[in-house]
Amino acid sequence: MTAGDGRTGAEALVAQLESYGVEYVFGLCGHTNIALLDAMSRSSIDFVVFRHEQTAAHAADGYARATGRPGVVLTHVGPGMMNAVTGVASAAMDSVPLVVISGDIPSYYHGRHPHQEVNLNADADQAAIYAPFVKRVWKPHRVEDLSRFTERAFWTATSGRSGAVLLSVPMDLFSRRLGPDWSVPALTEQAPAGSISEAVANDVAGALAHAERPLIYVGGGLRNPHGVAALTRLAEHLDVPVVHSLMAKGLLPDDHPLVMGMPGFWGLEFTNRYCKDVDVVLAVGTRFAETDASSWDPRFTWRIPPSRLFQVDIDPAEIGRNYPVEKGIVADATSALTAITEAAMKLTPDGRTDPSVRQANVESRSEAFDQIASFGDDISMPMRPERILADLGATLPSEAVLVTDVGWNKNGVAQRYRLPEQGRFITPGGSSTMGFGPAAALGVQMGWPDRVVVALIGDGGMSAQLPALPTAVERDLPVIFVVMNNAAHGTIADLQTSNFGSGYGCEFVDRDGNPYSPDFAALGRAVGADGYTVGAADELRKHLSAAIASRRPAVIDVPMLNEPVPTPGHWNITDIYGETFDGLSGQAGTADVNQ
Ligand SMILES: Cc1ncc(C[n+]2csc(CCOP(=O)(O)OP(=O)(O)O)c2C)c(N)n1
Numbered sequence: 036m037t038a039g040d041g042r043t044g045a046e047a048l049v050a051q052l053e054s055y056g057v058e059y060v061f062g063l064c065g066h067t068n069i070a071l072l073d074a075m076s077r078s079s080i081d082f083v084v085f086r087h088e089q090t091a092a093h094a095a096d097g098y099a100r101a102t103g104r105p106g107v108v109l110t111h112v113g114p115g116m117m118n119a120v121t122g123v124a125s126a127a128m129d130s131v132p133l134v135v136i137s138g139d140i141p142s143y144y145h146g147r148h149p150h151q152e153v154n155l156n157a158d159a160d161q162a163a164i165y166a167p168f169v170k171r172v173w174k175p176h177r178v179e180d181l182s183r184f185t186e187r188a189f190w191t192a193t194s195g196r197s198g199a200v201l202l203s204v205p206m207d208l209f210s211r212r213l214g215p216d217w218s219v220p221a222l223t224e225q226a227p228a229g230s231i232s233e234a235v236a237n238d239v240a241g242a243l244a245h246a247e248r249p250l251i252y253v254g255g256g257l258r259n260p261h262g263v264a265a266l267t268r269l270a271e272h273l274d275v276p277v278v279h280s281l282m283a284k285g286l287l288p289d290d291h292p293l294v295m296g297m298p299g300f301w302g303l304e305f306t307n308r309y310c311k312d313v314d315v316v317l318a319v320g321t322r323f324a325e326t327d328a329s330s331w332d333p334r335f336t337w338r339i340p341p342s343r344l345f346q347v348d349i350d351p352a353e354i355g356r357n358y359p360v361e362k363g364i365v366a367d368a369t370s371a372l373t374a375i376t377e378a379a380m381k382l383t384p385d386g387r388t389d390p391s392v393r394q395a396n397v398e399s400r401s402e403a404f405d406q407i408a409s410f411g412d413d414i415s416m417p418m419r420p421e422r423i424l425a426d427l428g429a430t431l432p433s434e435a436v437l438v439t440d441v442g443w444n445k446n447g448v449a450q451r452y453r454l455p456e457q458g459r460f461i462t463p464g465g466s467s468t469m470g471f472g473p474a475a476a477l478g479v480q481m482g483w484p485d486r487v488v489v490a491l492i493g494d495g496g497m498s499a500q501l502p503a504l505p506t507a508v509e510r511d512l513p514v515i516f517v518v519m520n521n522a523a524h525g526t527i528a529d530l531q532t533s534n535f536g537s538g539y540g541c542e543f544v545d546r547d548g549n550p551y552s553p554d555f556a557a558l559g560r561a562v563g564a565d566g567y568t569v570g571a572a573d574e575l576r577k578h579l580s581a582a583i584a585s586r587r588p589a590v591i592d593v594p595m596l597n598e599p600v601p602t603p604g605h606w607n608i609t610d611i612y613g614e615t616f617d618g619l620s621g622q623a624g625t626a627d628v629n630q
């Protein structure tokens with residue numbers, strides 16, 4: 036083999052991405068990556084140019100959530116990598132597979148502090164910025180190593196608990212040539228991840244079957260349709276209610292009589308009460324996040340012990356962190372649920388003491404959903420958030436995808452929106468990143484070109500990712516951006532008002548103290564999208580229908596009252612602000628117990 040007469044590192048990398056089935060690369064250029072872009076221009080890969088790296092990373096994340104395939108992001112060194120951080124970390128915190136490729140400084144300038152290097156602590160230290168949230172970083176030094184590391188990057192992002200990885204490539208490697216006999220290393224094949232022994236499956240199934248008040252608590256770790264099918268069989272056969280984390284809304288149909296919705300801060304009172312008094316919990320692919328556990332205060336959502344916990348997770352670090360387990364089961368969620376279901380089919384539930392659970396659940400959930408629907412003809416202007424959700428529910432086709440941001444949109448939908456069985460809810464769970472919604476929606480639409488995709492966002496979220504708008508137009512993506520506009524970072528303004536008496540610093544006001552908002556519809560039109568302003572409450576459905584019919588990017592600016600999100604669970608920040616929280620015992624002091 037003679038080095039120097041084969042393809043360049045860039046050409047080899049592009050061929051490798053093609054062979055791994057990569058359709059899109061989401062990113063932004065810089066002098067460190069244009070050699071790769073040049074190679075991509077002669078390939079089947081479509082490079083999607085963004086105007087901000089955070090937008091690119093969220094869009095790649097949205098694409099990965101929609102398709103189940105890893106998103107690929109391309110950034111420039113230094114400021115490019117830093118701009119992408121929020122998007123990459125948001126994906127990582129929701130275990131979404133993302134491969135980030137960055138053009139790095141030229142290898143031969145190492146130690147000389149070349150242009151745009153981040154080096155105030157160590158030379159060429161930019162990859163260290165990603166250390167707290169990526170699964171692994173690769174920094175090839177020789178072009179011969181690039182394809183091996185690329186294979187590792189895809190394998191690592193997609194196997195086990197999926198997540199983000201970084202491949203930081205010195206820019207000169209893109210232009211160096213490989214020998215003529217270079218070939219793409221095959222991507223390591225994934226066998227189904229490990230299951231559990233029959234004995235463990237029997238134990239878990241037995242505990243559920245003989246329990247008085249059992250519960251299955253499922254999280255975003257269960258993504259596979261086979262896993263969902265096993266979960267449904269298990270719950271129905273043993274008559275066990277199912278509670279889901281924020282990330283898992285929509286895994287089972289919202290109107291299934293055993294589905295109790297989400298627990299925690301934004302869970303319904305009925306749901307939290309049920310969770311608190313269960314005797315056996317099977318938790319699958321969930322980390323008992325603070326939001327879903329009412330700040331882990333045993334008076335509100337989970338009391339483990341005395342509840343007995345069986346916890347299944349592919350990541351051992353998630354097991355037993357906040358609650359002690361009777362059995363910590365490190366396994367793939369789908370395989371484990373399948374085995375437990377098989378074991379359960381031989382049993383009959385024999386310990387139940389309260390036959391009214393299903394009925395009470397259906398009533399409680401219907402009450403929450405119907406409460407939203409009851410605002411369907413509310414004529415308040417600015418609109419009430421409930422009416423906005425009611426209008427969406429009444430107008431969107433059943434297979435529409437709701438991509439939310441943070442604020443009333445995320446919490447209101449998670450708690451009170453009856454998601455149709457074919458619908459999808461996509462939200463930033465772990466990081467709750469304001470700005471996720473508008474940008475992730477682009478990638479979701481690219482993954483599902485035929486579906487109606489709504490970015491349901493606040494005015495804060497839209498403002499945080501305005502660069503998403505021109506890209507939607509440029510790429511002809513018919514995303515409907517519904518801006519719930521209360522001229523405020525409303526969720527935080529509400530918190531601040533209830534704890535400190537004013538919304539100072541959280542509301543958008545002009546120099547005279549009057550509410551201020553950009554004209555989002557005009558901003559939409561300025562970039563070439565359709566723009567609608569809702570002037571009266573009954574106009575929203577009309578504008579939504581027009582936007583759905585036109586299949587063009589559209590911005591609908593919806594003036595909205597700043598209403599606090601109903602928080603039937605408990606969030607102990609109120610105690611922390613009031614200095615009534617004893618962090619050592621983990622107990623609130625004087626705060627009200629709202630149950
Ligand atoms: C990037 C980022 N910055 C700050 C926050 C804290 N935060 C949570 S909700 C929120 C307000 C969001 O405002 P908006 O999008 O207008 O929605 P609203 O709360 O008004 O419904 C903020 C600032 C965050 N989650 N993410």
Ligand SMILES: [Mg+2]
Pocket residue numbers: 442493494495519520521522523524525526
């Ligand atoms: Mg707002």
